[in-house]
Amino acid sequence: MLPPFALAQEEEATAAVIAGESVARIEALRARADVAAAFRFFQAEETRNLGDLVTLTQIPAPPFGEGPRGEKLAQMLREAGADDVSIDEIGNVIATRRGRAGARGGAPVVAFAAHIDTVFPAETDVSVRNEGNVFSAPGIGDNTRGLVALLSVLRGLNAANIQTAGDLLFIGTVGEEGLGDLRGVKHLFSEDGPRIDRLIAIDGGASDAVVAHAIGSHRYRVEFTGPGGHSWGAFGTANPAHALGRAIAVFSEKAAAITAQGPRASFNVGRLGGGASVNAVPSSVWFEVDMRSGEQAQIDALDAALRSAVAEAVEAENAWASLGDPIRAELVAVGQRPAGRGDESASLVQAAFAAIASEGFEPKALASSTDANIAIARGLPAITLSRGGRGGRAHAPDEFWVNENQHVALNVLLLVALAEAGIAER
Missing domain, CATH: 3.30.70.360 (Alpha-Beta Plaits)
Structure with missing residues (x-):
């Protein structure tokens, strides 16, 4: 539920302190041919991503009414090459890309999560209007673009034939907005949820921001x-x-x-x-x-x-x-x-800082209210990262998203996931 730049819920941002070993870890990933291939894929896929953005935006998804959009997302995740896709009892869409070690191996399970719901009631006109690089519709940025980023990272991994050590989960959550009260992610971290060792929520617009703390x-x-x-x-x-x-x-x-x-x-x-x-x-x-x-x-x-x-x-x-x-x-x-303070020295947070810096930005840490709240409050490694592009007027009928350097966020998401899940050498 993050507005893209002026985050109403956030505390004052602080400049990131990045450990040298974290920088080296990200630089080593960027030097790989398969990672470079994934980066090229992200740029080449821009047109398909825009089509997916329009398709998903035009399916209404109010809190407690995310079903139709969730079904479409599940279909798209299957087509993108996920090994297994399911919808749990409250509507979360969970796709698995199996790692070499598997969920029972020693490598961590890293989950991406982007919320399916928007703040708008079912009867809202969600037709997308497009002028040049500007796309306008209720919910187009928050958080339909997050769902597109989810899909794109999965496709990029498959296109570049990157095998991770640990499993990766690609999750569309329900109930992030308003009275949804994080019901989707609360269920994920209940006894009935899947194993998740690291959570990367996709729900924000600022390319330099890492939500490491929970309001x-x-x-x-x-x-x-x-x-x-x-x-x-x-x-x-x-x-x-x-x-x-x-x-x-x-x-x-x-x-x-x-x-x-x-x-x-x-x-x-x-x-x-x-x-x-x-x-x-x-x-x-x-x-x-x-x-x-x-x-x-x-x-x-x-x-x-x-x-x-x-x-x-x-x-x-x-x-x-x-x-x-x-x-x-x-x-x-x-x-x-729940509120909570994350650990900015943790491996996940450090990987995010270093990945953002590698894209030419000065990373900053901040607190906000997102799907990462539950894990952060429990002391589990969790962050929220940018969905890419640039947007504005979140939660307003004239919300917009600008197709501007959308690949930067995808690069960062990929690097952080690989740094944490590990790459299984062939």
Whole structure:
């Protein structure tokens, strides 16, 4: 869900520190004839990639409605030469390219993951418009282009006849956006998921960026209920709307104090509703709130502040009331994304830094909210890398993607995967 350049969720980026051995590892890969052949393939495949981008973009894929696009992606992965392709019980598309050692061997299993879903409802017009190198449609960059990158890396490996030591997985995940709440990748890292030793999420536009840290979030729908009644005849009845307003005000004060110090954090009441008429005491009202930070302790502090504010608001409103039954409040979690700090000295992160530098960029590390969150929070090697090209207006109807040096991201993705999975010499 990353906007391509100005990432709204990210913390301030930091310049990467690259170990000399990581640079040497990537330079050795770039010197190989088969890797050079894959690079040439990526550039030659530009036209097919653009066709795939249009095809996939024009299949609607809202959260919880990714099925048709997932089926098409599975078909394309089979045609691209994957050894095995399946769709799991919640809709993730999982393709395997077997390594020489296999999943039971000593080499790590490296997984690419690009999310299938977009933020747009099923009825959205997703027709692609093209002017020169600019392609426009809802969801075309975030993250349909990520799916195209997934396909292209698989094709490049096969075209160059590169045999890895460890297995490679090419996964289209469901539920990354909004209320999908990372349900796809959460399932991958459950007891029912495949073995994954390294995760490379493809979901970003900046060619120099490595998302090495996870910004987490807690999201709630807070509902206040009561007996309701006529605004005149039932005056004195506890009013859920009054409690809602007080809860938001108290929470805002408490949360402002938390976010004013310590690691960066944010809070936002984004939606609210309820009630039947201007002259009726409502029986039900609600609001939705988002709280996030790169440090779990900050999120937990905001969570506690919300619960305290809601309890205080309910108590105050019930204390005022002189008629009827008391009001109640319920907090329903609608999203839980864990925060976590990755290890920038880890082999996977170092490989990404060195690969990006080898393409002429100055790599930087940052934190954001992506499919990599779950693995990072558990201390597993995981990053998010660029999908390639250049884009803008993510999550807006006029979203666009520019076909500009798309091969650079593909080169980086290939190098990082080979550095981690290893190449099986013939």
